Amino acid sequence: MKDETRINHPPNIELPADNHPLNLPVFQNVKWETDSIEEGLRLLRGERAGFFYSRISNPTVRQLELLLADLQGREDCLASASGVNAVTQTLFGLTEARNHVIFFVEGYGPTRQIIRKMLTRFGVTHSMLSIDDLEGLENELASRRTKLVFFESPTNPVNKIADIASITRLAQTHGALTVLDNTAAGFHQHGEFPVDFFVHSLTKFTTGAGDVMGGAVIADRARLDLLRADYRLFGAQLDPLSASLMVRGMKTYFVRYRAQSAAALAVARFLEQHPGCTKVRYPGLESSPKHALARQQMRDFGTVICVDLKAGYEGGRRFAEALQLFARTPSFGSTESLVMPPQMMQPKDFSAEQLRAAEIGEGTVRLSVGLENVEDLKADLARALEIAAAGPGA
Ligand SMILES: Cc1ncc(COP(=O)(O)O)c(C=O)c1O
Numbered sequence: 001m002k003d004e005t006r007i008n009h010p011p012n013i014e015l016p017a018d019n020h021p022l023n024l025p026v027f028q029n030v031k032w033e034t035d036s037i038e039e040g041l042r043l044l045r046g047e048r049a050g051f052f053y054s055r056i057s058n059p060t061v062r063q064l065e066l067l068l069a070d071l072q073g074r075e076d077c078l079a080s081a082s083g084v085n086a087v088t089q090t091l092f093g094l095t096e097a098r099n100h101v102i103f104f105v106e107g108y109g110p111t112r113q114i115i116r117k118m119l120t121r122f123g124v125t126h127s128m129l130s131i132d133d134l135e136g137l138e139n140e141l142a143s144r145r146t147k148l149v150f151f152e153s154p155t156n157p158v159n160k161i162a163d164i165a166s167i168t169r170l171a172q173t174h175g176a177l178t179v180l181d182n183t184a185a186g187f188h189q190h191g192e193f194p195v196d197f198f199v200h201s202l203t204k205f206t207t208g209a210g211d212v213m214g215g216a217v218i219a220d221r222a223r224l225d226l227l228r229a230d231y232r233l234f235g236a237q238l239d240p241l242s243a244s245l246m247v248r249g250m251k252t253y254f255v256r257y258r259a260q261s262a263a264a265l266a267v268a269r270f271l272e273q274h275p276g277c278t279k280v281r282y283p284g285l286e287s288s289p290k291h292a293l294a295r296q297q298m299r300d301f302g303t304v305i306c307v308d309l310k311a312g313y314e315g316g317r318r319f320a321e322a323l324q325l326f327a328r329t330p331s332f333g334s335t336e337s338l339v340m341p342p343q344m345m346q347p348k349d350f351s352a353e354q355l356r357a358a359e360i361g362e363g364t365v366r367l368s369v370g371l372e373n374v375e376d377l378k379a380d381l382a383r384a385l386e387i388a389a390a391g392p393g394a
Helices: 037-044 058-070 083-094 111-120 134-143 164-173 220-233 242-248 253-272 291-297 312-322 353-359 374-390
Strands: 076-080 100-104 125-129 148-152 177-181 198-203 215-219 277-281 303-309 325-328 337-341 364-366
Touching: 037 058, 037 291, 058 076, 058 215, 058 242, 076 083, 076 220, 083 111, 083 148, 083 198, 083 215, 083 220, 100 111, 111 125, 111 220, 111 337, 134 164, 148 164, 164 177, 164 312, 215 220, 253 277, 253 303, 253 374, 303 312, 312 364, 312 374
Parallel strands: 100 125, 100 148, 148 177, 177 198, 325 337
Antiparallel strands: 076 215, 198 215, 277 303, 303 364, 337 364
16 A cells, blocks of 8 residues: 555554443544445444444434433433524424414523524414413413423523423423423433423533533433434534533533532522622522422522622623623533623513513623632622622722
């Protein structure tokens, strides 16, 4: 063989059968061959195990998928390039023209836009209710055939707690599927409820480092099969290197999630008694709405705190700009603390009535608590609240 040929066919490294790497190597690889065409065809027909093309499946991504499915208490998972993609795949994969979708005013903005703008273009209708309005949900389900109910708990951004048992029961009674965006609750919670599909943004809790983007849809196999064919065609696969970083990050998932939940509770307690705060929503806080329900449904309450500042819209700006330990940026769940000021919280597509139902006020701020020392965080918040209250130019 000449050099030009040799460099395109590098030596193969065979591992002895009894010699295992502790970490699965990153399969930074797109194509797999089989010795015979017939075996390749059997692979494609799903008649044998193996890999063919990374847009269909990749071993590194597969390891992450099986890990997440197991944690969430379901059989299988489809990982993809972002949380928004997981939402899109689920909504487009499960609906067709003339189907009806129910979702909630309290949910994540881009999910709302996907349903209101994109699905509408393809003839899928929708109703938007409040997550607190179970009677409205029952009436809506009874009054028209509904394909699916899409909800979150805790909701992003205001941390409302959905009554998962009631929502799934009502949906089942009326033959509708349920999709729960479980991003804020993490992978280890809510699996005991008869939710048909879980959706996650992997961007938050898989590594906590803010270094990867990804999404996942998790369900039992027969349900996930409804999405599988389209998933290959959407072509938004998670790349193997990100999947490998996520598997590595997941090793510390429980330590991070629980430590950050404990710190968030301590910060929420501090804010609750502070005169600069009018309302503090944290599911683990006794005074937070639906705390008893949160306690029944959750073991850990997450990293997000939603707080209303007495100083209002401009006070919220001063508060966020004065904070030194909270980065002024979206997302949550990372090991550094984050803040979203009112200027970044206000939905642009809501009527005044919808804004009221969503409970996003002029001074609403979202915090995500990281792994810094809690006393340092409280001191930073106290100083910023003072600056917010002092008014402009103080
Ligand atoms: C509840 C929820 N769902 C989905 C997403 C989208 O995730 P990604 O940013 O990974 O696309 C987010 C992101 O903030 C989210 O908070």
